[in-house]
Amino acid sequence: MNPNTTRVLAVSLALLLAGVLIAPLGAVAERPHASHTDVDETVTTLTTDESFLNRYDSAAGDPETGAPISVGVVGDGAYAGDVADLLADASGGDIEAEPVTGDEAIGSDHDVYVVQRIDDDAVEPFVDATSGGDVGVVYLDQFDEASGDANGVTQFASVSDAVGGVQGDYDPNESVDGPSYVVTSSHPIVAAYGVGDSIPIHTETFSDHAWITDTSFESIADVSVDGETRGIGLAVDEGSSTVLAASSGLNQYANATAQTDEAASVLANAVAHVGNADPEPPEEDVIRLANATAPAGESATVSLDTDIDGIAGYQARIEYDPAVVDFVAAEGVDIADPTVNDEDGTLTLSASQTSGVDAPTLANLTFETVGTAGESTTLAFDTGFTQLNTENEIVQPSAYLDGSIGVADDGGSDCDRPGDVDGDGQVISIDATLTQRYIAGYDPSGFDADCADLTDDGEITAADVTAIHQEIVGVSV
Numbered sequence: 001m002n003p004n005t006t007r008v009l010a011v012s013l014a015l016l017l018a019g020v021l022i023a024p025l026g027a028v029a030e031r032p033h034a035s036h037t038d039v040d041e042t043v044t045t046l047t048t049d050e051s052f053l054n055r056y057d058s059a060a061g062d063p064e065t066g067a068p069i070s071v072g073v074v075g076d077g078a079y080a081g082d083v084a085d086l087l088a089d090a091s092g093g094d095i096e097a098e099p100v101t102g103d104e105a106i107g108s109d110h111d112v113y114v115v116q117r118i119d120d121d122a123v124e125p126f127v128d129a130t131s132g133g134d135v136g137v138v139y140l141d142q143f144d145e146a147s148g149d150a151n152g153v154t155q156f157a158s159v160s161d162a163v164g165g166v167q168g169d170y171d172p173n174e175s176v177d178g179p180s181y182v183v184t185s186s187h188p189i190v191a192a193y194g195v196g197d198s199i200p201i202h203t204e205t206f207s208d209h210a211w212i213t214d215t216s217f218e219s220i221a222d223v224s225v226d227g228e229t230r231g232i233g234l235a236v237d238e239g240s241s242t243v244l245a246a247s248s249g250l251n252q253y254a255n256a257t258a259q260t261d262e263a264a265s266v267l268a269n270a271v272a273h274v275g276n277a278d279p280e281p282p283e284e285d286v287i288r289l290a291n292a293t294a295p296a297g298e299s300a301t302v303s304l305d306t307d308i309d310g311i312a313g314y315q316a317r318i319e320y321d322p323a324v325v326d327f328v329a330a331e332g333v334d335i336a337d338p339t340v341n342d343e344d345g346t347l348t349l350s351a352s353q354t355s356g357v358d359a360p361t362l363a364n365l366t367f368e369t370v371g372t373a374g375e376s377t378t379l380a381f382d383t384g385f386t387q388l389n390t391e392n393e394i395v396q397p398s399a400y401l402d403g404s405i406g407v408a409d410d411g412g413s414d415c416d417r418p419g420d421v422d423g424d425g426q427v428i429s430i431d432a433t434l435t436q437r438y439i440a441g442y443d444p445s446g447f448d449a450d451c452a453d454l455t456d457d458g459e460i461t462a463a464d465v466t467a468i469h470q471e472i473v474g475v476s477v
Contacts, residue, residue, distance in 0.1 A: 069275040071097035072110040074118050074126070079149055079249075082256035083116050083140070087271060090264035095271055102126050112136040112275040114267075115152035116249055123155040131160075136241040136274025138267070142249035143168035143208040144445065150249020153212060162237065164214035164292070166246060168445075170253070171207040171225065172423060178202050178258075179209035179247050181221040181233045181266065184376065184406075189236065189243070189269045190220055198224065199266060201247050204258040210246040211408075214292035214302070222293070222406060223247050229374045229408050231293045234266075239283065241274040285395075287362075287386065289318070289379045289403025294369045299328060300405045302379065304349075305361040306397065310390040311335065313352030314362055317382035320345050324371035325405050334360030348385075356391050369407045376406035415451040419468045422446050432468040435460065 071087060073080040080099030087095045097114070102122025105113055106129050115137065118126060130137050139152035157163035181199040183190050193199060199221070201209070211223040211231030223233035223246060235244040248267055250256060287306045294300035304316065314335065320327075322345040330340050330349060338351035349363065371377075381400040388395040419427035421434050423446060434444045435452045439460060452460045454467035 068094050068096040069112060069271060070110045071095055071112045071114055071271060071275075072100040072105050072108060073097050074102050074105050074113055074115040074152070075099050079251070079255070080116050082250055083114060086256055086259060086264045087114070087268055090261070090268040091272075095268060105130075110135070112138065112271050114138045114140065114271060115155070116140050117149060117151050118155050120155070124159045127156060127159050131240050131242070133239055133241045136243075136271070138243045138245055138270045138274060140249035141166055141168070141210045141244075141246045142251045142254055143170050143210050149251040150210075152249060153210070153244050153246050156244070162216045163212060163244065164290075166210055166212055167231065168208070168210035169230070170209070170446075172446075177226055178204060178207050179223055179225050181247070181263070182224045182229065183221050184404075185218065185220045187218070187220040187236060189234065189266060189273050191269075199262050200260045201263040202254045202258040202260060204254045206253055208247075208251060208254040210249070211293075212244060212246050213294075214290060214300070215244065216288065216290045216303070217242070217244060219291045219404065224374075227374075229293070229406060231406075231408050232291065234270075235291075236273075243270040243274055245270060283399045283401070285398040286401050287314075287316070287381070287388065287397040287399075288401035289365075289381070291404045291406075293376075293406040293408040295408050296369050296371065296373060299366050299368050300325070301364050301366045302403050302405065303333070303361050304363045304365055305359070306388060307359045308388060308395055308397065309358040310356035311358075311360050311362075311388050311395070312354065312356040312391045313350075313389045315350045315385065315387060316348070316362075317385040318347045318349075318365075319378075319380045319382060320347065320367070320405075321371075321377035324369065324375050324377040324407060325367040326370050328366040328368050330363050330365050332363050335362050338363055346382075352389070354391070367405055369405065371407045373407050376404055379403040379405065415448065418451055418454050419471045421448050421452045421468075423448055423451075427468060427471045429472065432465050432472070435465050435468060439465070 073084045084097035084099060087097045100108060102118040106125055112135065113130060139156045140150050141153035142150035144151060144154065153163065154166045157166055179201045181201060183193045183195050183197045186195065207225050209223055209225055209230060211233060212235060213231055215232060215235050217235035217237040219232045219235045221234035223230045233246050245267060248263060285308050289304055290302040292300040292302045327342040327347050330338050332338060332351060334357045335351050336353045338349040341348045351362070380402045383400050386400060388397065417425070417427065419431055421431045434447055437444050438447055438452065439462065449460060452464055454464045
């Protein structure tokens with residue numbers, strides 16, 4: 001059974017037992033939402049004065065002049081009006097927001113765009129038009145069922161190599177605590193919180209949530225459900241005035257009535273931050289490591305790159321916590337494979353070639369996560385050792401941008417019934433179809449890969465589809 005249908009039926013049954021009239025399945029089912037309570041003692045409740053425009057003195061949204069921030073909420077038909085209302089309420093009216101389509105946004109005159117949903121044919125021209133840093137953009141995302149109501153980060157990732165991927169999930173058993181942002185780095189967007197503090201996102205009991213698997217942006221918060229880290233939730237690129245906010249998008253279940261005041265305030269802060277009239281110029285002539293997350297025992301790959309032209313070689317030394325990750329391999333991308341020495345949390349690399357390359361990805365570095373869920377390690381440059389070179393001279397970067405790797409919860413199940421990939425308690429033909437779609441590269445919602453590997457070889461292949469069919473017809477697997 002489709003997970004979305006399963007959830008609607010579950011909610012409808014609950015409402016029926018409570019004596020509530022059920023809307024037709026074609027309509028959006030209204031569901032009761034739990035009253036908001038603090039997720040844990042580290043949650044800080046913000047007031048508008050503490051959290052918003054008093055920190056920003058740009059012409060856009062200047063609290064002294066009273067000029068509001070003009071925001072276009074890109075919705076292409078999905079919940080844009082609700083997002084606009086949330087922003088206006090959270091900012092005390094200092095944000096003036098209106099719904100726009102992706103096509104309308106290109107060339108229109110707003111200080112900031114918040115992308116709830118954008119169509120395929122509009123996303124590339126929109127990103128091209130807004131990536132220069134003179135206009136701010138906040139991309140939202142949420143667990144994608146059939147409707148794809150909130151797809152901003154996913155669509156951005158489809159045309160930008162700054163994001164490796166977006167995943168989403170929900171809790172069919174109804175989470176004790178809804179999803180939260182857990183602050184991982186100090187930043188004005190989360191200025192009222194300390195590192196490790198939890199910010200509840202919404203109170204919807206199925207805990208719809210989405211997370212970013214890896215990004216070259218600065219990660220400032222992870223997404224966590226019931227205390228288990230899923231991946232990156234908030235990330236910022238100051239140069240392009242862009243914020244990625246996974247799990248802040250709205251959908252049928254995680255709708256506006258379920259959003260917490262804290263999450264709405266963080267979203268308003270993000271708009272104010274990128275709405276600054278004079279965005280911080282991008283750092284240039286840098287060497288940088290990307291950020292990534294992976295479940296314990298799995299591999300995470302981060303890129304090592306530079307924006308400097310004419311690079312023919314480099315040497316780099318990177319410090320990391322060996323209690324969190326083990327180094328596995330380094331593979332050259334635009335520069336030759338490096339010579340590597342890895343000792344006790346210190347990774348040293350050296351590579352060269354005869355011809356220079358403009359703004360190369362120097363290498364991809366793969367680590368295995370050995371820590372526990374929620375742990376992370378900085379990948380820190382030894383700036384005294386790390387340097388680049390062109391065909392004839394040494395080049396010292398102007399900045400060394402460290403990366404990180406976090407250990408995420410695997411989100412998997414113990415698989416009570418092999419072959420039941422959608423978790424509905426039975427092995428039927430839809431399980432085989434979902435597995436085939438997974439093998440073909442689709443991302444079926446609610447798909448449990450643990451239950452798909454019937455051959456127990458660590459891979460999901462056509463042999464597993466055959467085994468599911470054998471299970472259905474009663475042939476011994």
